[in-house]
Amino acid sequence: MNHLYPRRLENLLILYLFSFGKFGLLFLACLFEIFFLKSISHHPKIMWKIYLSSQAQNVLRMWYNKPSTKIPLKNRRFFDNRTLDNLIWQQNTLPIGNSYLGASIFGEISTERVTFNEKTLWNGGPSKKRPNYIGGNIKSVGQNGKLFRLIQNLFKEGKDQEAAEKCQTLLGEFPNDSLGSFQCFGELQFDFLNTFEKNIFGYERYLDLNTATVHVKYNYKNENGDVSRIEREFFATYPEKVVCIKFTSTSKMTIEGRFVSSHDAKTSVKANQITVEGELEDNQMKFNGKMVALIKDGKVKMEAKSLKLIDTTEVVFFISAATDYNNSYPLYRTGESSNDLNKRVQNIIDNAVLKGYEKVKMSHLTDYQSIFDRVELNIGQTVPQIPTNELLSKYKKHFTNSSEKVSSSQLRYLEVLLFQYGRYLDISSSRIGTLPPNLQGVWNDKVELVPWASDYHINVNLQMNYWPTFVTNMAECGPPLLDYIESIREPGRVAALIYTGINSTDKEKNGFMAHHRSNPFGWTAPGQKFTFGWSPTSLLWILHNVFEIFLYTNNVSLLRDRIYPLLREEAFYFEKLFVYDEKNNRTITSPSSSPEHGPPTNGNTYEQTNIWQHFTNTLMAAKILNVDNEHHSRWQKLIDSFKPIEIGLDGQIKEWYSEKGLRSMGDVKHRHMSHLLGLFPYNLINDETKEWMKAAIISMNDRGDETTGWGMGQRINSWARTGDGDRAFKLIQYLLKNGIYSNLWDTHPPFQIDGNFGATSGIAEMLIQSTFNKIKILPALPKVWMKNGSFKGLVAKGNIVVSCKWQNGKATEIRLEPRFDAEIEIKCKGIDGAIVSDEDNGRKVDFKVIGNEKIVIKVVANCVYLIKI
Numbered sequence: 001m002n003h004l005y006p007r008r009l010e011n012l013l014i015l016y017l018f019s020f021g022k023f024g025l026l027f028l029a030c031l032f033e034i035f036f037l038k039s040i041s042h043h044p045k046i047m048w049k050i051y052l053s054s055q056a057q058n059v060l061r062m063w064y065n066k067p068s069t070k071i072p073l074k075n076r077r078f079f080d081n082r083t084l085d086n087l088i089w090q091q092n093t094l095p096i097g098n099s100y101l102g103a104s105i106f107g108e109i110s111t112e113r114v115t116f117n118e119k120t121l122w123n124g125g126p127s128k129k130r131p132n133y134i135g136g137n138i139k140s141v142g143q144n145g146k147l148f149r150l151i152q153n154l155f156k157e158g159k160d161q162e163a164a165e166k167c168q169t170l171l172g173e174f175p176n177d178s179l180g181s182f183q184c185f186g187e188l189q190f191d192f193l194n195t196f197e198k199n200i201f202g203y204e205r206y207l208d209l210n211t212a213t214v215h216v217k218y219n220y221k222n223e224n225g226d227v228s229r230i231e232r233e234f235f236a237t238y239p240e241k242v243v244c245i246k247f248t249s250t251s252k253m254t255i256e257g258r259f260v261s262s263h264d265a266k267t268s269v270k271a272n273q274i275t276v277e278g279e280l281e282d283n284q285m286k287f288n289g290k291m292v293a294l295i296k297d298g299k300v301k302m303e304a305k306s307l308k309l310i311d312t313t314e315v316v317f318f319i320s321a322a323t324d325y326n327n328s329y330p331l332y333r334t335g336e337s338s339n340d341l342n343k344r345v346q347n348i349i350d351n352a353v354l355k356g357y358e359k360v361k362m363s364h365l366t367d368y369q370s371i372f373d374r375v376e377l378n379i380g381q382t383v384p385q386i387p388t389n390e391l392l393s394k395y396k397k398h399f400t401n402s403s404e405k406v407s408s409s410q411l412r413y414l415e416v417l418l419f420q421y422g423r424y425l426d427i428s429s430s431r432i433g434t435l436p437p438n439l440q441g442v443w444n445d446k447v448e449l450v451p452w453a454s455d456y457h458i459n460v461n462l463q464m465n466y467w468p469t470f471v472t473n474m475a476e477c478g479p480p481l482l483d484y485i486e487s488i489r490e491p492g493r494v495a496a497l498i499y500t501g502i503n504s505t506d507k508e509k510n511g512f513m514a515h516h517r518s519n520p521f522g523w524t525a526p527g528q529k530f531t532f533g534w535s536p537t538s539l540l541w542i543l544h545n546v547f548e549i550f551l552y553t554n555n556v557s558l559l560r561d562r563i564y565p566l567l568r569e570e571a572f573y574f575e576k577l578f579v580y581d582e583k584n585n586r587t588i589t590s591p592s593s594s595p596e597h598g599p600p601t602n603g604n605t606y607e608q609t610n611i612w613q614h615f616t617n618t619l620m621a622a623k624i625l626n627v628d629n630e631h632h633s634r635w636q637k638l639i640d641s642f643k644p645i646e647i648g649l650d651g652q653i654k655e656w657y658s659e660k661g662l663r664s665m666g667d668v669k670h671r672h673m674s675h676l677l678g679l680f681p682y683n684l685i686n687d688e689t690k691e692w693m694k695a696a697i698i699s700m701n702d703r704g705d706e707t708t709g710w711g712m713g714q715r716i717n718s719w720a721r722t723g724d725g726d727r728a729f730k731l732i733q734y735l736l737k738n739g740i741y742s743n744l745w746d747t748h749p750p751f752q753i754d755g756n757f758g759a760t761s762g763i764a765e766m767l768i769q770s771t772f773n774k775i776k777i778l779p780a781l782p783k784v785w786m787k788n789g790s791f792k793g794l795v796a797k798g799n800i801v802v803s804c805k806w807q808n809g810k811a812t813e814i815r816l817e818p819r820f821d822a823e824i825e826i827k828c829k830g831i832d833g834a835i836v837s838d839e840d841n842g843r844k845v846d847f848k849v850i851g852n853e854k855i856v857i858k859v860v861a862n863c864v865y866l867i868k869i
């Protein structure tokens with residue numbers, strides 16, 4: 001993936017020189033660079049420092065002047081039957097993660113607490129007590145497709161009522177202990193002995209998004225009046241797979257450190273290291289976690305289950321963990337013995353110890369910043385002087401009649417922070433070699449009653465987790481999704497046989513089935529109720545995210561070798577499932593549900609939109625690869641016969657084809673907007689389909705704005721697609737007011753990470769929208785951001801890096817960095833009169849005006865084009 005990185009360090013600087021909206025120090029740094037660039041270009045260290053110091057101008061911090069337990073909690077709402085400790089954890093702790101491991105820091109004074117996660121630690125799946133585990137599927141229900149075909153026939157014969165009743169029996173396992181749930185690994189606890197909260201002053205705690213580090217700092221006045229300074233630093237590094245913690249003090253401290261497992265575990269202490277190891281009772285998954293302590297001075301004392309660090313001024317901890325989970329069907333284990341696992345974790349720890357804290361930290365910064373620093377957003381924000389939780393509550397009040405107002409530049413800060421936080425969370429929870437982020441990313445403090453098992457919901461949630469990944473220039477965070485969906489293939493073929501009777505000799509054309517949720521053990525069964533549980537085209541929706549990996553990276557070999565085979569297999573599979581609905585004259589899926597409400601029907605908009613998009617993507621991919629030519633015209637005919645969109649009596653997009661006016665199906669204002677996928681993330685409803693666009697707006701207005709966190713996330717993106725930036729912005733406001741906790745985690749409630757990702761992608765969607773090699777610049781800029789602003793480093797489909805400056809709502813300068821040769825169409829106000837030049841040599845570049853505010857320009861890979869309007 002080399003082409004994803006800037007070519008050389010110099011490019012970073014040059015890129016930075018042309019980045020916008022910096023002031024003061026940055027300006028000086030720029031001048032310095034202009035005058036000395038040539039002479040120092042062979043001193044990478046100096047250039048790196050300049051780069052880092054200029055970054056300081058864009059400080060992105062969530063900060064607090066109190067420990068987590070002291071920050072007021074948001075009201076409890078639906079499904080919020082949590083303990084007080086869990087409420088504090090989800091609302092106020094600060095997360096770090098390297099996608100293997102997650103940790104959230106409380107920032108307490110006398111006992112620091114850090115919740116610790118390892119992403120593969122799950123119960124459920126294969127187990128001694130479930131020798132016949134087959135992903136939750138029930139052979140006697142599916143009867144190799146008998147029930148499915150019976151229901152299809154009943155609908156065909158017009159016996160809708162009977163068909164709908166039979167649908168209620170088309171189910172998978174429930175209660176589904178075999179689905180399992182993500183498990184908290186444990187907690188790291190540090191007693192600061194003889195430290196009393198009353199003696200503390202100048203406390204601050206922050207998560208620095210620029211460095212992906214959490215800090216806790218305070219002054220301590222002892223009984224003699226002597227003041228010392230205590231600082232704690234936390235980060236999780238991907239290259240070294242460890243969580244790192246450093247405590248420093250200007251006077252001696254004594255700390256007792258523990259690694260408390262959330263499960264039955266053996267804890268042993270040897271020299272300066274604690275090990276916790278065991279097996280989950282439910283599925284015998286082995287786990288092993290280690291925490292090593294390195295002191296600069298003082299001494300280490302081993303206790304039975306803890307380490308005492310006596311009279312030290314500096315201590316570093318490296319923590320890591322692993323399990324014997326392996327994402328391979330059907331056993332899902334590596335086959336390692338406890339000893340093997342112990343060695344694996346020990347190697348990770350030893351490697352970190354060998355490198356030492358400073359080197360490990362440098363490696364973390366290089367890795368993290370190489371992704372994070374690619375994107376900037378400037379909408380007139382200034383760094384606020386008040387803690388983030390207070391800023392958030394002032395943000396909420398700002399838009400009421402309250403007299404408590406915040407300056408608009410501080411409001412903007414919170415919006416930028418929310419945007420960048422989604423990127424931070426993605427880098428911290430979706431890296432190559434790991435499972436994708438689940439409903440809570442990689443953070444969970446529970447072992448029981450884990451909300452929705454913290455699983456992989458694929459009827460909107462996992463999709464949303466990947467909405468910001470590519471557009472905000474983090475392609476390295478995409479592969480876990482592809483790996484995961486590939487891993488569903490084999491167990492999905494089991495479900496395809498059981499429920500739909502498909503068992504082809506040519507497995508590549510067989511088809512695999514999954515429904516609304518999944519786990520790391522190939523759970524592919526329908527859920528316990530048809531309305532939400534039966535949802536085969538949800539898999540097609542998540543395959544669209546997979547296809548977007550190609551759209552954004554333009555990686556043809558990846559398309560050929562890994563993405564297209566998935567699309568193709570599903571195309572052949574669905575062809576075997578379709579029926580022809582004579583009454584409505586369309587090819588349909590049957591039976592159908594619209595997530596997660598309404599009646600079972602013969603086809604509906606959600607399913608039709610998903611199959612329309614799937615066959616459109618498959619055909620596009622086949623044409624690019626020039627393969628399967630004998631199937632192209634048949635697929636095209638199918639696409640034409642799906643006819644997903646119908647307009648109802650109230651001018652709305654119908655969700656079900658038997659729907660008349662709005663709510664004629666007895667519906668409530670549901671959070672899911674499954675009938676509107678054509679608007680977002682697909683492009684079926686667009687500027688050119690004016691009637692459908694109007695209808696989509698009617699439907700969205702009917703669904704309403706105030707809903708769950710992720711629901712608002714989806715609405716921001718969808719309103720952005722209509723071009724109504726103010727409405728999209730209203731949704732951002734609602735989200736910040738109702739769906740975001742003090743630590744800026746999104747809440748359903750409870751904490752669910754999808755809304756964070758939805759917000760980030762929604763903001764990107766307001767700034768650029770694209771289909772393959774076609775880009776709209778500033779398609780939905782809200783009034784409040786119009787005056788002037790800029791963004792840097794967003795990515796359009798086709799793999800084109802786009803930066804832009806604007807004034808009074810109009811783009812004044814656009815910078816394109818195509819990563820491939822292409823012909824690009826750009827839509828933007830005033831662009832027909834622009835001057836385009838090649839930034840490297842200043843030469844003018846020709847373009848063609850092809851319509852109102854639309855141009856076409858031929859570009860060459862890795863050249864930089866400057867468009868002045």
Ligand code: FUC
Binds near residue numbers: 459671672
């Ligand atoms: C979908 C949503 C719920 C929740 C769950 C995890 O089923 O409808 O609101 O987010 O996923």
